[in-house]
Amino acid sequence: MHEPLMKILKMSKNFGPTKALKSVDVSFYNGEIRGLVGENGSGKSTITSIISGMQRQSDGKMYFRNALWQPQSMAEAQKFGIGMVLQEASTIKNVTVAENIYAGNFDLFTKFGILDKNKMNRAASELLKKLGINHINATDMINKYNYEDCKLIEIARCMRDDLEILILDETTTAISHEGRDLVYKIMQRFKQEGKSVIFISHDINEIISQCTHLSVLRDGQIVGHLEPEDMHKNDVVQRIRTLMVGRDIGDEYYRKDYDYSCSPDVALEFNNVSVGDLKRISFQLHKGEILGFGGLNGSGMHIIARAAFGLETPDEGEVLRHGQIVKNPHDAITKDIGFISKNRDEEAVVLKASILENIVLPSLSQLKKFGFVNPLKEKKISKKEMNFYSIKARNVSQIVNTLSGGNKQKVSFAKWTSRNSEVIIMVCPTRGVDVGVKQSMYKLMYQMKKQGKSILMISEELPELIGMSDRIIIMKNNEITKEFYRSEQLSEQDIIQYMI
Numbered sequence: 001m002h003e004p005l006m007k008i009l010k011m012s013k014n015f016g017p018t019k020a021l022k023s024v025d026v027s028f029y030n031g032e033i034r035g036l037v038g039e040n041g042s043g044k045s046t047i048t049s050i051i052s053g054m055q056r057q058s059d060g061k062m063y064f065r066n067a068l069w070q071p072q073s074m075a076e077a078q079k080f081g082i083g084m085v086l087q088e089a090s091t092i093k094n095v096t097v098a099e100n101i102y103a104g105n106f107d108l109f110t111k112f113g114i115l116d117k118n119k120m121n122r123a124a125s126e127l128l129k130k131l132g133i134n135h136i137n138a139t140d141m142i143n144k145y146n147y148e149d150c151k152l153i154e155i156a157r158c159m160r161d162d163l164e165i166l167i168l169d170e171t172t173t174a175i176s177h178e179g180r181d182l183v184y185k186i187m188q189r190f191k192q193e194g195k196s197v198i199f200i201s202h203d204i205n206e207i208i209s210q211c212t213h214l215s216v217l218r219d220g221q222i223v224g225h226l227e228p229e230d231m232h233k234n235d236v237v238q239r240i241r242t243l244m245v246g247r248d249i250g251d252e253y254y255r256k257d258y259d260y261s262c263s264p265d266v267a268l269e270f271n272n273v274s275v276g277d278l279k280r281i282s283f284q285l286h287k288g289e290i291l292g293f294g295g296l297n298g299s300g301m302h303i304i305a306r307a308a309f310g311l312e313t314p315d316e317g318e319v320l321r322h323g324q325i326v327k328n329p330h331d332a333i334t335k336d337i338g339f340i341s342k343n344r345d346e347e348a349v350v351l352k353a354s355i356l357e358n359i360v361l362p363s364l365s366q367l368k369k370f371g372f373v374n375p376l377k378e379k380k381i382s383k384k385e386m387n388f389y390s391i392k393a394r395n396v397s398q399i400v401n402t403l404s405g406g407n408k409q410k411v412s413f414a415k416w417t418s419r420n421s422e423v424i425i426m427v428c429p430t431r432g433v434d435v436g437v438k439q440s441m442y443k444l445m446y447q448m449k450k451q452g453k454s455i456l457m458i459s460e461e462l463p464e465l466i467g468m469s470d471r472i473i474i475m476k477n478n479e480i481t482k483e484f485y486r487s488e489q490l491s492e493q494d495i496i497q498y499m500i
């Protein structure tokens, strides 16, 4: 067998008392796409962040092209041909797409101290075209682009001619089918060129269809590797799940009933709302209803979520709760509306605050008595949520920034469920959570519906929309194109034709 491109031997990583990695051995070869899977907090991002120079291991060694590998920074790793797209959004605001792509590499276009912007813009345009990203303009300001486009721009940023290892950390989560297909094409081409891809995802079907090899982590240890011949066996999904969790958790994710009835009472109403490119949108979300929204990138469904929470002010029309206008996020919270954003680090959690502070934040006004909040009560509430969601952390005082991505998502969910919000707007609610937690989140959503709460779920995942919604509204080009009611017969194909 040929030599690995990157070899990791007995790698350990401790964060204080947390042992994130325990003597991990894993190798990455040319011409392979190796998936890394494991439950939230099992150590996937820790491995890739060490390979890519973001942090140092506590113990163990790495060899890159047979030489000892000890990168001091991400910039150094990139210079040597290792590029990583981080789990959270990491583009730089208020500069152009081209400037984002070549951030830190302006010297490529600088002569006698002067940056040749035209040359840089041309290079960025060519690169985007080469990657098949035709809808993004290199000279545009980055702020114009949404989460999904920014992920594609982040991939372009990694793509130097001499790139040898491309690391994608949950890059395909929370992006549309179109976007995902583009990422798959880039990965497959990269592999065909004899390079190496490390691919992290919680979507086992995606892993099976895209990866040539797989390594499974549990509690900071490698518990199994799958070779190409294992990847297409009938029991591969069960095998992966059993390795990850220690038992087969089955695949009964979604609610089983097909009863879409709910109260006639309206919990939230869009009345001829126009905002940005979105024109005259009207719909009602009922008490006890799970209303799903589906569409491609740029269909307008994400603006609906933002407007529903008062993050966007309509140019025309109004968003109403019990007949009153939802003016802004603060007003939305007082009206018992919660919002789980997919832009986790920027909008969903306060990174520098603890789990406890994040969880109780929207509930402070409810918890206050004579102007004070009882710390014991805060602790009790946050501990209960931490247990319910199995948030992997030392205790409720741990700072959210130090949690794994999926565990941050659980905190984002817990904020609103602990407040007992009556209406929750969920954008990609299961983004980055592992299969076990996904099951519990869906169960919770169903319980909430049964308790008369209302959920507006914006999702890129058709199975999730079909599996959980009472009603699904499909959007295309900022307009509503179709509405479906829950039914056993409803298929992805039925829906897709109204999205494209």
Ligand SMILES: Nc1ncnc2c1ncn2[C@@H]1O[C@H](COP(=O)(O)OP(=O)(O)OP(=O)(O)O)[C@@H](O)[C@H]1O
Pocket (backbone or CB within 6 Å): 015, 018, 019, 020, 038, 039, 040, 041, 042, 043, 044, 045, 046, 047, 392, 393, 401, 402, 403, 404, 405, 406, 407, 432
């Ligand atoms: N800076 C840090 N300080 C303290 N603990 C940390 C830090 N970074 C990571 N950890 C811990 O290390 C463990 C592994 O985290 P890691 O991000 O590698 O998990 P993951 O497998 O990528 O999870 P996910 O699927 O949720 O993204 C977790 O328990 C996490 O809380």
